Amino acid sequence: MRILLLCHAFNSLTQRLFVELTGQGHDVSVEFDINDETSIEAVQLFKPELIIAPYLKRAIPEIIWKNTISLIVHPGIIGDRGPSALDWAILTDQKEWGVTVLQANAEMDGGDIWASVNFAMRKATKASLYRNEVTEATVKAIKEAIQKIQQPGSAPLPLEQANAAGQQQPMMQQADRRIDWQRDSTATIIRKVQCADGFPGVKSKLLGSEVYLYDVHPAPGLNGQSGHIIGRNDNAICIATADSAVWIGHLKDKNNRHPFKLPAVQVLGEKIKDVPIINNEDPAGLQPIHYSAQDGIGYLSFNFYNGAMDSEQCLQLQQALIQARQQPTQMIVLLGGEDFWSNGMHLNRIEAAPSAADESWRNINAMDNLALEIIHTDAQLVISALNGNAGAGGVFLARAADEVWARQGIILNPHYKDMGNLYGSEYWTYLLPRHAGEEHAAKISQARLPMGVREAQSLGLVDKAVDVERANWRQQIQQLCKQYTNPGPGQPSIEQRLLHKRQRRAADEASKPLAQYRSEELEKMKRNFYGFDPSYHMARYNFVHKVPRSRTPLTLAKHRRRVQ
Ligand code: COA
Numbered sequence: 326m327r328i329l330l331l332c333h334a335f336n337s338l339t340q341r342l343f344v345e346l347t348g349q350g351h352d353v354s355v356e357f358d359i360n361d362e363t364s365i366e367a368v369q370l371f372k373p374e375l376i377i378a379p380y381l382k383r384a385i386p387e388i389i390w391k392n393t394i395s396l397i398v399h400p401g402i403i404g405d406r407g408p409s410a411l412d413w414a415i416l417t418d419q420k421e422w423g424v425t426v427l428q429a430n431a432e433m434d435g436g437d438i439w440a441s442v443n444f445a446m447r448k449a450t451k452a453s454l455y456r457n458e459v460t461e462a463t464v465k466a467i468k469e470a471i472q473k474i475q476q477p478g479s480a481p482l483p484l485e486q487a488n489a490a491g492q493q494q495p496m497m498q499q500a501d502r503r504i505d506w507q508r509d510s511t512a513t514i515i516r517k518v519q520c521a522d523g524f525p526g527v528k529s530k531l532l533g534s535e536v537y538l539y540d541v542h543p544a545p546g547l548n549g550q551s552g553h554i555i556g557r558n559d560n561a562i563c564i565a566t567a568d569s570a571v572w573i574g575h576l577k578d579k580n581n582r583h584p585f586k587l588p589a590v591q592v593l594g595e596k597i598k599d600v601p602i603i604n605n606e607d608p609a610g611l612q613p614i615h616y617s618a619q620d621g622i623g624y625l626s627f628n629f630y631n632g633a634m635d636s637e638q639c640l641q642l643q644q645a646l647i648q649a650r651q652q653p654t655q656m657i658v659l660l661g662g663e664d665f666w667s668n669g670m671h672l673n674r675i676e677a678a679p680s681a682a683d684e685s686w687r688n689i690n691a692m693d694n695l696a697l698e699i700i701h702t703d704a705q706l707v708i709s710a711l712n713g714n715a716g717a718g719g720v721f722l723a724r725a726a727d728e729v730w731a732r733q734g735i736i737l738n739p740h741y742k743d744m745g746n747l748y749g750s751e752y753w754t755y756l757l758p759r760h761a762g763e764e765h766a767a768k769i770s771q772a773r774l775p776m777g778v779r780e781a782q783s784l785g786l787v788d789k790a791v792d793v794e795r796a797n798w799r800q801q802i803q804q805l806c807k808q809y810t811n812p813g814p815g816q817p818s819i820e821q822r823l824l825h826k827r828q829r830r831a832a833d834e835a836s837k838p839l840a841q842y843r844s845e846e847l848e849k850m851k852r853n854f855y856g857f858d859p860s861y862h863m864a865r866y867n868f869v870h871k872v873p874r875s876r877t878p879l880t881l882a883k884h885r886r887r888v889q
Pocket residue numbers: 335336337452523524586631632633634668669670671672673674714715716717718719738741743744747868869
């Protein structure tokens with residue numbers, strides 16, 4: 326079918342639908358819902374047989390839905406209506422939630438139902454539920470809806486005839502989310518922050534500043550005067566609650582010179598200089614980097630908020646890897662974070678630095694040092710195991726491992742071009758041809774589109790596509806690792822694999838040293854950071870400040886390419 330994705334932004338859910346529908350052979354184009362005129366024009370140009378609105382903030386113009394079947398993805402169970410569906414589901418501690426695909430009509434979220442898929446709720450942020458459970462349920466529901474639409478004579482179910490458990494709910498206000506530090510339990514506070522994370526955050530007053538809270542975690546064993554900041558680490562602050570304490574990793578202060586999400590310690594600055602430091606090694610400390618070992622296999626996770634890795638975090642991870650290498654293991658698995666494996670350099674921290682160019686330089690060098698450490702690990706086989714999405718430098722960092730295993734369903738964005746034509750580093754000019762071959766490397770580096778695991782595997786960006794539920798990922802990875810450490814007949818032993826790896830690395834180094842790849846890449850990056858062309862700095866500013874797009878990029882709006 327010819328399908329137009331009409332969306333407010335090309336977010337993770339829309340990217341996933343784009344990948345799935347394209348993979349099924351549909352002709353898919355994308356238009357950002359900027360105003361009625363452009364949306365109507367897009368429909369006239371593309372003449373879609375079906376419109377899908379996975380993420381919209383406004384109603385679809387009547388002239389569109391009256392003439393073309395338009396499906397609205399609502400992140401709520403049947404009967405649920407309103408713009409804060411997931412927020413309410415988290416705040417009211419629902420055990421089961423769902424996604425409903427409705428046919429657009431004159432009533433917002435009130436259309437007839439083509440499909441609905443429920444899922445078990447997980448204790449997680451709104452953004453995480455959206456990126457995972459909601460996305461999986463949407464893919465299923467949209468596939469079901471398309472199948473039905475293609476069957477002659479089938480029709481959607483009117484809401485009145487459906488078994489509606491949901492109801493109309495208002496837009497959630499800050500008053501609904503407000504934390505009562507004296508009375509609210511840790512569990513309640515966590516729900517309040519999580520239902521607003523990534524957007525809009527929970528407004529709260531801290532040390533006289535009105536800030537928005539994000540990135541909450543329990544701090545078991547810690548307590549103090551409710552509402553007071555009782556500790557900090559490098560990035561996060563610890564606030565006492567009525568029954569214990571919580572860690573808050575990120576804050577946004579709209580009145581700050583940098584009015585976007587930043588590590589809490591950076592936002593509060595001088596105000597918390599006397600707050601006691603709680604070591605990350607403390608059992609109640611926050612540990613974004615965590616190492617554990619089992620059956621001769623080391624697992625290194627790095628759960629950085631939004632997958633963004635600043636210079637210090639890269640250095641800490643590099644040190645953690647060096648330590649992991651000293652353990653008596655045969656394999657090291659780089660698990661990344663719970664939601665993202667990595668999204669590369671920390672653009673918000675760069676934006677807030679006194680010199681964005683200098684901080685970009687420091688950050689990319691720290692990423693490169695980490696990538697180099699991964700490549701140089703020669704006593705263990707290194708696996709990048711991607712249970713969450715990865716973007717830009719994060720994808721190439723993953724490729725620095727000997728093998729990349731990725732869960733079916735995650736999305737990769739292996740390109741830097743959208744960030745103002747950034748050239749990129751992380752040894753990608755070595756790693757891509759090495760693993761994908763010259764032809765595929767060229768294809769990957771020139772594309773600007775998201776990629777599913779199947780395509781990534783066919784291009785050599787991913788070695789193993791793992792078809793498993795997200796919750797069973799770790800278990801499955803352990804099983805797969807065992808097949809390497811205890812190989813069956815005809816399979817190479819770990820020692821053979823390691824010998825082969827060392828020989829291949831030595832041969833590659835002899836033909837062109839890694840230092841040369843790095844200096845060539847960094848020469849180009851230097852121009853991106855310090856040169857006359859400000860594209861990277863402008864793109865980063867727009868990204869961090871969330872400046873809305875004024876048009877759909879031609880890479881996505883293929884209907885507009887045709888008329889150019
Ligand atoms: N630095 C800082 N924040 C980042 C980030 C980065 N490198 N990558 C993503 N984020 C943040 C986003 O700002 C967003 O923040 P929010 O919590 O306020 O909403 C959140 O992570 C999720 O990102 P979003 O863009 O909404 O996710 P997506 O699934 O729609 O898109 C990407 C994924 C990777 C395509 C997109 O995030 C991106 O382009 N990131 C920048 C990658 C990059 O250029 N890195 C630098 C070069 S190495």
